[in-house]
Amino acid sequence: MGRAPCCDKANVKKGPWSPEEDAKLKSYIDQHGTGGNWIALPQKIGLKRCGKSCRLRWLNYLRPNIKHGGFSEEEDNLICSLYISIGSRWSIIAAQLPGRTDNDIKNYWNTRLKKKLLGKQRKEHQSRKGKLQDHHHQVKRSSGNLMVPNNNSNNTNSSDQIHYWPELPVLAPIPYSTGEQRFNDHAAIRKFLIKLGGRFSQDHDHDDVMILDGTSSSLQFPADQLLSSTTPQLYEQSSINYMPSSSMEASNNSIDAQLIAQTLYNIDGTDHHLQVFQGQNNLQSELGDLVYSNPQRIDGNLELIYSENTTVDNRIMTSAASGESIGWGDMMNALISPPVGSNYDHQEMQQGMMQECAFSNQLRYPGMQ
DNA sequence: AAACGAAACAACCGCATTTAA
DNA sequence: ATTAAATGCGGTTGTTTCGTT
Numbered sequence: 001m002g003r004a005p006c007c008d009k010a011n012v013k014k015g016p017w018s019p020e021e022d023a024k025l026k027s028y029i030d031q032h033g034t035g036g037n038w039i040a041l042p043q044k045i046g047l048k049r050c051g052k053s054c055r056l057r058w059l060n061y062l063r064p065n066i067k068h069g070g071f072s073e074e075e076d077n078l079i080c081s082l083y084i085s086i087g088s089r090w091s092i093i094a095a096q097l098p099g100r101t102d103n104d105i106k107n108y109w110n111t112r113l114k115k116k117l118l119g120k121q122r123k124e125h126q127s128r129k130g131k132l133q134d135h136h137h138q139v140k141r142s143s144g145n146l147m148v149p150n151n152n153s154n155n156t157n158s159s160d161q162i163h164y165w166p167e168l169p170v171l172a173p174i175p176y177s178t179g180e181q182r183f184n185d186h187a188a189i190r191k192f193l194i195k196l197g198g199r200f201s202q203d204h205d206h207d208d209v210m211i212l213d214g215t216s217s218s219l220q221f222p223a224d225q226l227l228s229s230t231t232p233q234l235y236e237q238s239s240i241n242y243m244p245s246s247s248m249e250a251s252n253n254s255i256d257a258q259l260i261a262q263t264l265y266n267i268d269g270t271d272h273h274l275q276v277f278q279g280q281n282n283l284q285s286e287l288g289d290l291v292y293s294n295p296q297r298i299d300g301n302l303e304l305i306y307s308e309n310t311t312v313d314n315r316i317m318t319s320a321a322s323g324e325s326i327g328w329g330d331m332m333n334a335l336i337s338p339p340v341g342s343n344y345d346h347q348e349m350q351q352g353m354m355q356e357c358a359f360s361n362q363l364r365y366p367g368m369q
Numbered sequence: 370a371a372a373c374g375a376a377a378c379a380a381c382c383g384c385a386t387t388t389a390a
Numbered sequence: 391a392t393t394a395a396a397t398g399c400g401g402t403t404g405t406t407t408c409g410t411t
Contacts, residue, residue, distance in 0.1 A: 016379070016405080039396065055397080056380070068378095091399060103379080106400075111377055 007039065007050040017057055021047060025054055026062045034058070060101045067099035071108055079105060079113060 013021075028045045035041060039051035047054065060066070071079075075097055082093045088109075090102035097105065 014381070037396075050381090052382090052397085053380075059398095060379080088400065102399075107378060110401095 007042075007052075009050075011048060012042075012050045012053070013048045014053075017061075021049065022057070022062060025058060029058060029062070056103075060103050065099050066101065068104065071113075075100070076113060076116075079109060080117065083109065 024045050024047055028041070034055075035044075037051075038055040041047075042049045042051055042054050049057075078096060079093055082096060086092060088106070090106045090109075094100050094102040094105050
């Protein structure tokens with residue numbers, strides 16, 4: 001048995017909205033609000049529209065302070081950064097961009113932003129391909145631990161650091177340009193992170209305090225998996241206490257929560273973003289320094305995020321280049337697992353990572369195994 | 370000027386989640 | 391606790407606009 005239809009399909013108008021319909025809907029909602037019932041609303045005001053259609057029209061076009069088009073570089077960066085972190089959760093991404101709707105952002109991503117990034121990426125890919133292969137062989141010969149860059153090297157050119165494990169996308173801080181509340185709001189952060197799978201210590205018996213942007217929410221994430229994989233260790237920094245969870249069941253949602261927390265942390269407009277890199281391996285520190293001392297690198301095009309040597313492997317680039325859509329699963333796999341069939345030595349790479357993480361964890365948690 | 374294709378935008382559809390009875 | 395309705399979301403499709411030939 002199928003689901004009951006939300007409206008009488010035969011009696012509802014479809015297609016573009018006329019100015020009259022818009023006016024009717026807008027004036028009613030302006031005066032009375034939605035009444036908490038979209039399904040009943042069209043009948044009330046004599047619109048032959050499905051309630052869902054009314055809702056969509058209101059949310060995407062009629063409600064006040066909606067912006068269309070003219071995305072700034074700042075917005076581009078934020079969208080890309082969040083997409084990398086949480087995937088195609090457009091409503092969440094939209095919540096970070098005042099005046100933007102999820103539909104708008106989704107369309108913008110699908111029609112322009114993705115191409116813009118991939119165009120850049122492909123150019124980079126071509127120019128670096130030869131360089132990368134040469135250097136990879138060199139490193140493999142000279143070092144047993146790929147995670148540890150040569151400390152003697154003063155070379156901060158990112159193209160010479162690309163042989164190590166991919167860093168997470170890191171963005172220069174983007175100051176909020178409006179007074180609108182986003183994740184500065186305690187309740188919003190809480191709600192959002194709970195939704196993504198984070199837990200608050202008041203719900204459990206913990207006193208761990210994680211502070212995002214000065215907000216003293218108490219959060220805890222089962223983050224073991226990420227700590228032993230690719231994520232920079234954000235959580236133990238001076239403003240954030242991370243306690244590794246005893247659970248090994250780090251869900252995707254928890255990973256999402258961490259990633260977006262990190263993303264938001266990185267872009268929250270304060271200067272403590274540099275702490276993200278403390279306690280990490282030298283490479284990540286250097287990359288952090290590099291990024292923040294050289295915002296041009298990522299300004300407007302996010303080359304770091306999509307450079308072929310860092311986060312996105314050939315599987316994605318191939319599918320993207322051929323016009324296929326890139327799924328979040330693919331993206332995550334590319335971030336968390338090494339590229340299969342690439343030039344990287346998978347096991348060697350992972351082993352190096354594990355060693356490096358164990359070492360840095362030992363430094364940070366001397367008493368812990 | 371017409372035809373065509375690509376890009377951009379608007380809206381729909383179906384599924385998942387939330388809410389209320 | 392259960393269930394149906396309402397809502398929200400993301401993927402997809404349809405339509406319009408723009409640029410090129």
